[in-house]
Amino acid sequence: MAQNSAIEVAREKTQQAFRLEIHDENVGVIFIDVPNEKVNTLKAEFAEQFLAVLQQAQSTSGLKGLVITSGKKDSFIAGADISMIAGCENKAQASELSKAGHVLFDKIDNYPLPIIAAIHGACLGGGLELALACHARVCSNDDKTKLGLPEVQLGLLPGSGGTQRLPRLIGIPHALDLMLTGRQLKAKQALKIGLVDDVVPESILLDVAVKMVKKGGVQRPAIHWQQRLLSSKLLRNKVFDSAKQKALSKTKGHYPAPEKIIHVVKTGMNKGLQAGYAEEAKAFGELVMTPESAALRNLFFAVTALKNETGAQAAPLKINQVGVLGGGLMGGGIAYVTAFQGKLPVRIKDISDKGVTQALRYSWDLLTQRVIKRRLLARERAAVMAKVSGTLSYQGLENANVIIEAVFEDLALKQKMVAEVEKMSKQQAIFASNTSSLPIHQIAQNATHPEKVIGLHYFSPVDKMPLVEVIPHQHTDETTIATVVALAKRQGKTAIVVGDDAGFYVNRILAPFLCEAAQCLVEGESIEHIDRALVEFGFPVGPFNLLDEVGIDVGTKILPILVERFGERFKAPDLLDKVVKDDRKGKKNGKGFYEYGHHTNKLWFWKKASKRQVDKTIYSLIGVVPNDTLTKADIAQRCVMMMLNEAARCLDEKIIKSARDGDVGAVFGIGFPPFFGGPFRYMDSLGIAKTVETLNNLAMKYGDKFQPCELLCNMAENNRTFFSADAEDGVNATKSSNE
Ligand code: NAI
Numbered sequence: 001m002a003q004n005s006a007i008e009v010a011r012e013k014t015q016q017a018f019r020l021e022i023h024d025e026n027v028g029v030i031f032i033d034v035p036n037e038k039v040n041t042l043k044a045e046f047a048e049q050f051l052a053v054l055q056q057a058q059s060t061s062g063l064k065g066l067v068i069t070s071g072k073k074d075s076f077i078a079g080a081d082i083s084m085i086a087g088c089e090n091k092a093q094a095s096e097l098s099k100a101g102h103v104l105f106d107k108i109d110n111y112p113l114p115i116i117a118a119i120h121g122a123c124l125g126g127g128l129e130l131a132l133a134c135h136a137r138v139c140s141n142d143d144k145t146k147l148g149l150p151e152v153q154l155g156l157l158p159g160s161g162g163t164q165r166l167p168r169l170i171g172i173p174h175a176l177d178l179m180l181t182g183r184q185l186k187a188k189q190a191l192k193i194g195l196v197d198d199v200v201p202e203s204i205l206l207d208v209a210v211k212m213v214k215k216g217g218v219q220r221p222a223i224h225w226q227q228r229l230l231s232s233k234l235l236r237n238k239v240f241d242s243a244k245q246k247a248l249s250k251t252k253g254h255y256p257a258p259e260k261i262i263h264v265v266k267t268g269m270n271k272g273l274q275a276g277y278a279e280e281a282k283a284f285g286e287l288v289m290t291p292e293s294a295a296l297r298n299l300f301f302a303v304t305a306l307k308n309e310t311g312a313q314a315a316p317l318k319i320n321q322v323g324v325l326g327g328g329l330m331g332g333g334i335a336y337v338t339a340f341q342g343k344l345p346v347r348i349k350d351i352s353d354k355g356v357t358q359a360l361r362y363s364w365d366l367l368t369q370r371v372i373k374r375r376l377l378a379r380e381r382a383a384v385m386a387k388v389s390g391t392l393s394y395q396g397l398e399n400a401n402v403i404i405e406a407v408f409e410d411l412a413l414k415q416k417m418v419a420e421v422e423k424m425s426k427q428q429a430i431f432a433s434n435t436s437s438l439p440i441h442q443i444a445q446n447a448t449h450p451e452k453v454i455g456l457h458y459f460s461p462v463d464k465m466p467l468v469e470v471i472p473h474q475h476t477d478e479t480t481i482a483t484v485v486a487l488a489k490r491q492g493k494t495a496i497v498v499g500d501d502a503g504f505y506v507n508r509i510l511a512p513f514l515c516e517a518a519q520c521l522v523e524g525e526s527i528e529h530i531d532r533a534l535v536e537f538g539f540p541v542g543p544f545n546l547l548d549e550v551g552i553d554v555g556t557k558i559l560p561i562l563v564e565r566f567g568e569r570f571k572a573p574d575l576l577d578k579v580v581k582d583d584r585k586g587k588k589n590g591k592g593f594y595e596y597g598h599h600t601n602k603l604w605f606w607k608k609a610s611k612r613q614v615d616k617t618i619y620s621l622i623g624v625v626p627n628d629t630l631t632k633a634d635i636a637q638r639c640v641m642m643m644l645n646e647a648a649r650c651l652d653e654k655i656i657k658s659a660r661d662g663d664v665g666a667v668f669g670i671g672f673p674p675f676f677g678g679p680f681r682y683m684d685s686l687g688i689a690k691t692v693e694t695l696n697n698l699a700m701k702y703g704d705k706f707q708p709c710e711l712l713c714n715m716a717e718n719n720r721t722f723f724s725a726d727a728e729d730g731v732n733a734t735k736s737s738n739e
Contacts, residue, residue, distance in 0.1 A: 017046050018053045019071065026064050027210045028057040033071025040072055041081040042126040044097060047104045054107060065114035065213035068134060069206060074144045076119045077127025082154065086297050088288050095285030101126070101160025102277050105133035109165075114217035118209035120202050123147045124184065129162040132169060136218035137195070138209050140202035141187045147195060148184035154300060155293030155675070157261045159284035164268040164276040170194045172236065172269065176243050179261050189374075233270060240266045254538050254675050257287055291685065295677030298723075299667060302660045303494050311470060311485035311497045314478035319487055323400040323429070324348045325417055326407035327359030327390065329551075329588065330434055333462025334404050334491075336363040339387040341492035347397050348390045356390035363388050366463055394424040401427040402487055404456060406434040409557060414443045422448050430480050432456035432487075436507060437558040440500045441473035451477035456484050457504060458493075459669055460550050467668035468493045473500045496665050499655040502565035503558060505662065506669035508650060509679070511562050512642035512705070513670075514555065515572045517543035519702075520635050522573045526626035527593050527614045533632035534639060538673025543639065544593040545612070548586035552593075556580055569642075569705040575622040582621055593618055638702065641695055643672075645709055647679040651722075652711035659722040680722040683712075692716040 017034045030053055034040045057066055070076045088094040108115055108130070117123075117131035119139035128147055131137050139145050149158045149166065157163055158179065167175035174193045178185070187199040197218045200208045212218055240262055247258035260283040268276020287293050310316065322338045324331045327350040338346040340363070348359045367384055370376035389396065397403065403425070405417050414433055421431050431453045433443050444453035455471030468488045472481050481497065488495040498505040520530050521544075531542020547555045556577075562570035579593075586592035594612040619626060647662050656662045663678020676682040683691045692708045699706035708716075715721070 016049055017043075018049055020053050020057055022060060022063075023210055025214060026060065026062045027213045028060060028063055028066045029206065029210070030054075030057070030066060030068045031071035032068065032077060038072075039075040039078045039122065040070055040127070041078055042130070043081045043084055044100060047100055050104060051107060054111065058112075063113060065116070065217075066111070067116050067118050067206065067209040067213060068108075068130070069118040069209065070121060072121065074142075075121040076117075076123040076145075077125075077130060078122045079125030079127055079150070080160075082297055082300060085156070085288055086294070086301075088285075091285035091289050093285075094288035095281045098159035098281040098284040099277075101129065102281065105130060105161050108133040109135075111135075114213050116209045116212045116217070118205050119147070119196070120145055120205055124150055125158065126160055129158055129160040129165070132162060132165040136197045136212055138198040138200060138205065138212060139187045139190065139196045140205050141199045142202050143186070145187045146184040147187075147190045148182060149179050150182035150184065152180060152255075152257045152261065153182040153296065155255060155257045155290060155296045156287050157257055157264060157280065157284055159280060161277065161280070163261060163264045163280050164273055167265055167269060172239055172265065176239075176262065176265065179265070180243065180247055180258050186375075236269060237266070252536065252538075254673065255292055256290055257293070260287060292675040295675050295681055298677050298681060299663065299674055302664050303668075305660070306494055306496065306664065307489065309485075310482045311495060312478040312481035314482045316482040316486035317401060317430075317479060319344060319402055319483065319490075321400040322346045322487070323397040323403040323421075324359070325403060325405045325421075326350060327355035327357075327362075328406065329460060330458060330462060331355075331404075331406035332359040332362030333460070334406060334434065334458060335359055335388055336366055336463055337491040337493070338404075338487075339363060340367065340384050342487070342490040343387070344490070345387045346389075347400065348388070349394060349397060350390065350392065353392070356392065360385075360388060360390055394420070398424055398426045400425070400429055402430045402432060402483065404432045404434060409435060409437065409554070411438050411442055414438060415446055418443060418447050418453060428452060430454065430483055432484050434458055436554065437503065437561050439473070439502065440471050440476075444473055444475065450475040452480055454480050454484050455500065455504070456488065457506075459506070465669070466492070466494055467506070467665060468495050469504050469506060469665070469669070470495050470497045471500050471504055472497065494664060494668055496661040497657065498661070498665070499650075499653070501653070501655055502561050505650050505656050505665050507558055508562065508655070509643045509646045509666060510670055511559060511570055512646050513639045514543050514547065515559070515570065516639045516642045517635075518573045518576055520630065520638065521622070521624060522575055523630075524624060524627045525630055525635060526628055527618070529626070529628045529630075529632065530635055530639075533635040536632055537636040537640065538675060540671040544614075548592035548594050548612075550586070551588055552576070552584055552586045553580055575624070578622050579618070584618075591615075637694070638698060641691075641698055641706065644679050644683055644691060645695055645706070645712065648683070648711045649709045651680070652709060684721045684723055688712060688721060689716040689719075 017032060019031050021029045023029050032040050057063060115134045117134040117137045119131060119137060120142060121144050123131055128149055149162050151158050170193050190196045191199045198208060244259060244262050247262065251258055264276065264279045264283050267279040322344050324335045324346060327348045331348060335346045335348050338344050348356060350356045364385060367376060367381040371378055371381050403421050405414060407413055407417060414435060418431050421429060428449060433440065433455050434457060435455060436457060440453065440455040444450040447453050454476045457469040457471060459465035459467055470481060470484050485495045503511060517530050521527060527544045531544050534542045559570055559572045584591045587596060590596040593614060595615045647666065650656050651659060651662055659680035663680050666672035666679050667674050672678055692712050695706050695708040
């Protein structure tokens with residue numbers, strides 16, 4: 001049924017988010033179309049409009065029922081408007097938002113006629129809660145259709161009845177899984193667990209939903225035996241207890257939302273719907289006001305803002321094909337994200353068959369894992385693999401307009417690659433170097449087109465790490481910057497544009513953190529103790545685990561460059577040299593700070609990082625007898641304070657454009673604890689004066705490397721913060737004392 005064949009019976013002149021059309025045989029269709037927005041998000045002020053439309057529909061004589069769908073192209077409802085949630089001033093106000101959601105969605109649930117949700121595009125958070133309140137759900141089988149309750153990722157819980165309706169619809173285990181992970185399901189996965197009742201092509205979505213209404217709704221299949229078992233309170237409570245334990249072991253107590261979700265679902269299942277609603281509203285109010293949720297929301301705003309920025313004053317070039325030079329660990333990963341996420345043809349050039357084969361294998365292995373986990377069909381894997389090819393010459397790369405270089409970390413080699421690319425490229429390709437330490441202006445030094453040379457720094461493993469640093473040098477042109485930022489976004493990455501100086505931003509703040517961890521080891525703290533200290537602080541892995549992961553050789557190569565450029569505060573204790581000389585490279589050669597047994601599969605190790613055992617032989621190698629005299633809090637403070645001070649210096653020197661970019665870089669590049677919001681938000685929360693005082697105290701105890709930088713001292717004196725209260729969205733949060 002064509003939309004334009006419908007009779008529009010109601011559309012206010014004022015900008016309405018909902019419009020009602022009456023289709024054939026008296027089936028009403030409510031289109032959600034928030035004015036002036038690309039995607040639909042729910043705002044509190046829509047409640048009245050929505051109730052009015054429901055009322056209006058009900059007054060249509062002979063109405064058989066309603067379909068709720070979206071008037072936007074590829075978005076059902078992406079969630080509630082986060083700024084509305086962020087704007088709450090206290091728990092009570094936030095709880096009221098939740099209660100208003102209950103009232104509204106109960107109206108749908110209790111509507112006397114069938115209401116069917118017809119879903120195409122993102123159906124997330126409040127959008128899914130609305131769909132859950134409908135009497136049945138049908139969705140398109142399009143890739144853009146995704147269903148989930150991602151509130152936990154913002155430190156929240158579904159506050160409009162989702163915690164109560166979801167377990168009643170799909171059972172407690174599936175509901176807890178969705179709410180505790182925030183993961184998003186594709187249409188077929190949603191169908192499998194009973195979250196939707198039918199999956200159809202987008203072209204007939206509305207027709208099918210209208211037919212459902214005409215039939216009087218949907219007969220749901222009988223309740224699965226596993227769900228029936230959970231009607232026993234005893235068994236139910238066991239499920240809740242084990243979910244709680246699992247959540248705690250994952251969050252280590254840093255995030256309050258998962259526990260609250262379990263508590264609220266449990267209350268609703270044990271004490272009834274109304275008790276569940278009351279508890280949901282109360283917990284929602286509490287969570288909204290937690291610093292953890294505020295920090296996560298700020299990161300969300302920062303990443304969203306970065307998604308909308310081009311990074312330059314020019315439009316990006318259209319990318320036709322990407323070339324990757326070097327099929328090693330990084331080149332393999334870059335080729336994968338380019339073909340899979342970026343959907344672009346990619347050709348890898350290496351000097352050895354082994355390099356090409358290992359890069360092709362990299363994509364194959366990752367795609368196969370997805371096939372095994374049923375996240376990808378075998379034919380989809382074949383389609384992605386058809387985009388990836390390899391060569392030992394430049395054949396087939398002549399027309400690529402972006403070439404990403406990931407060969408060995410050697411300046412002369414990289415300069416040679418620039419010259420070769422300039423010679424062979426018919427497109428005057430952009431040359432993007434993935435160097436981790438070499439200044440981009442030096443790589444571009446002999447280039448005929450230095451404006452086309454730029455840094456594009458990925459992190460390992462490329463498929464998992466969400467950040468890239470884009471590093472223009474003095475002569476890089478704006479089109480090159482914009483094109484590379486656009487490419488990074490296409491690959492699913494968040495890009496920050498940073499300055500061309502030693503270590504760029506992320507490695508520069510990571511280096512003093514790692515050196516301080518090594519210093520603690522020299523002083524007799526054990527590797528386990530130090531790693532645990534930083535994991536308890538909130539990092540995903542400890543510093544030694546991280547060094548093993550990225551490669552101890554790679555991690556330490558950059559230190560002399562930083563020492564030469566910035567001085568002694570980057571000087572690593574000699575023990576790192578001894579470790580490198582012992583051919584300990586970490587997981588890549590199965591020999592590092594930790595033991596690796598026979599397994600050298602990269603992906604396997606990433607997963608099991610937390611379960612590794614320290615290789616005790618390392619202590620005799622470096623001549624340390626561990627005695628663990630410092631507390632974990634002391635160790636964490638030393639390492640983190642070195643990082644914070646350096647981050648502030650980077651802002652002062654304009655290596656990063658804003659505190660916001662600095663927070664995003666540290667959280668997504670290093671794993672700085674997201675619940676602190678990043679180093680700059682963390683310093684604001686500690687208080688700048690307190691940060692300076694702590695650094696001064698550490699300097700007295702451990703030396704000048706802890707001297708607080710000029711920016712921090714100025715800010716403390718002038719009582720300034722990095723973020724002003726009205727820059728909650730992070731977009732304008734660039735205030736530093738030298739602005
Ligand atoms: P890798 O040693 O695993 O791979 C380098 C590949 O380049 C090898 O396959 C080699 O055969 C190939 N190669 C050497 N000369 C070549 C040439 N003339 N033409 C084509 N291919 C050539 O190195 P990895 O770890 O992948 O690092 C590559 C680059 O990425 C380096 O600049 C490194 O500093 C940087 N990087 C590394 C990170 C890491 O964690 N490993 C993180 C971020 C950047």
